[in-house]
Amino acid sequence: MKKIIVVGAGKIGSTxxxxxxxxxxxxxxxxxxxxxxxxxxxxxxxxxxLELDIEAAGTLEAALAGKFAVLSAAPFHxxxxxxxxxxxxxxxxxxxxxxxxxxRRVKQLARSANSAFIPQCGLAPGFVxxxxxxxxxPFDTLESVRMRxxxxxxxxxxxxxxxxxxxxxxxxxxxxxxxxxxxEGELIEVPPLEEREEFSLDGVTYEAFNTSGGLGTLAETLKxxxxxxxxxxxxxxxxxxxxxxxxxxxxLRHRRDVLKDIFESALPAxxxxxxxxxxxxxxxxxxxxxxxxxxxxxxxxxxxxxxxSAIQITTASAICAVLDMLADGTLPAKxxxxxxxxxxxxxxxxRFGRAYAQHEMVSRxxx
Numbered sequence: 001m002k003k004i005i006v007v008g009a010g011k012i013g014s015t016x017x018x019x020x021x022x023x024x025x026x027x028x029x030x031x032x033x034x035x036x037x038x039x040x041x042x043x044x045x046x047x048x049x050l051e052l053d054i055e056a057a058g059t060l061e062a063a064l065a066g067k068f069a070v071l072s073a074a075p076f077h078x079x080x081x082x083x084x085x086x087x088x089x090x091x092x093x094x095x096x097x098x099x100x101x102x103x104r105r106v107k108q109l110a111r112s113a114n115s116a117f118i119p120q121c122g123l124a125p126g127f128v129x130x131x132x133x134x135x136x137x138p139f140d141t142l143e144s145v146r147m148r149x150x151x152x153x154x155x156x157x158x159x160x161x162x163x164x165x166x167x168x169x170x171x172x173x174x175x176x177x178x179x180x181x182x183x184e185g186e187l188i189e190v191p192p193l194e195e196r197e198e199f200s201l202d203g204v205t206y207e208a209f210n211t212s213g214g215l216g217t218l219a220e221t222l223k224x225x226x227x228x229x230x231x232x233x234x235x236x237x238x239x240x241x242x243x244x245x246x247x248x249x250x251x252l253r254h255r256r257d258v259l260k261d262i263f264e265s266a267l268p269a270x271x272x273x274x275x276x277x278x279x280x281x282x283x284x285x286x287x288x289x290x291x292x293x294x295x296x297x298x299x300x301x302x303x304x305x306x307x308x309s310a311i312q313i314t315t316a317s318a319i320c321a322v323l324d325m326l327a328d329g330t331l332p333a334k335x336x337x338x339x340x341x342x343x344x345x346x347x348x349x350x351r352f353g354r355a356y357a358q359h360e361m362v363s364r365x366x367x
Contacts, residue, residue, distance in 0.1 A: 002068035002327055003027045007054060007082055009034070012096065012122075012166065013073030014041035015308060015316040019352065020323070021046040022304060031063065042306075054081060064089035069326070071319055072096065075169045079119075080105045087113045092326060092333070094319055096122040098174055098213030110336035116326055118337040121319040123275065123311070124149040124231070125216030126339055127356060130347055131279050132218060133340035135292045139283035142226040147215070148199075148208045148278040150234025151311040153270050154299070160243075161236035163270040165311045168260050174233065175243055176253045177212035180219040182229035187219055193244050195230075198237065201278060201295060208232035209240045217338045226283075234276050271300050275310040296356065317355035324350050 006017045009032035020026040021044060029048040032038050038049045054060040064070055064085060069092035072082045079095055079102035086093035087109045097103060103119045110117035120126050128147050136142055153163040178189040196209040214231035222229055247253040275298045282291040300309045322342065325331045330346055348357040
């Protein structure tokens, strides 16, 4: 039985801990600095808890001694601290971060590490890059790769058409930080909340706009190989305009703590959500210009004895699947591993990855 540390006892971290422990293959310890947060997680007896301030020197390193891996479900600003502790302790490292700067530091640490460092193991970044790379691989030459992902309430009831479904810090960060994209073959940065578009899926109209971090390392991987590559977050129409007013006109991008307080006091959380994944790749194969599309909707459902939101299911399942593949030798045990290095078929065949496969709608290119 492999010993695992999960850092962060929020909605996602507690779901990860419970999913892993339920297999009987992992001994899981859930770490958080807040005893109240750990107590609210409603964990089974098979999950140990540890109240720990990971920012204190040496504390996390000591907790990681003898462990197989550490999984970070902590806020993005703690990513580098956890990764550095993993490198020091010589254990495998996986995270969910969308923060570009933090991922660059993780990559640096991986160069001299004796263990595997696998960042961005969630939905986006994460699974969406696995899908995009799989769709792109059969083409002789690529024209465009367009990735669209959103976690939305099924029943929006406010002007933002939004409920809190995951990390408030993460949402604000991706709305504020520069976004990577490939435009006319060049890797550039584009502003968040811009380049808004509308599209329809199953008769419902959505908007999508630039947000930071969703591409993961795919921009670096496909640089020089594709004319257009971009990632945009899906919301219901009207959301982007209000967020631009809050962040830009009212200056709350410079007072993120204020915006976080507003969100968490005024926007209710919900378990009744839907995750939408919409990836389109175009290019040439055997001289013909062709397009491949992956479209998937995943809804909240009961997992074990609890109802889990769609974003909990997709995010937790993704990092658990990657851990499984690391544990069974499918993935290398050393170095920096990108999400696009993971084969889609292997991911979907995994016991955790099947959370996506139930709704999988990819049609393969003929010939």
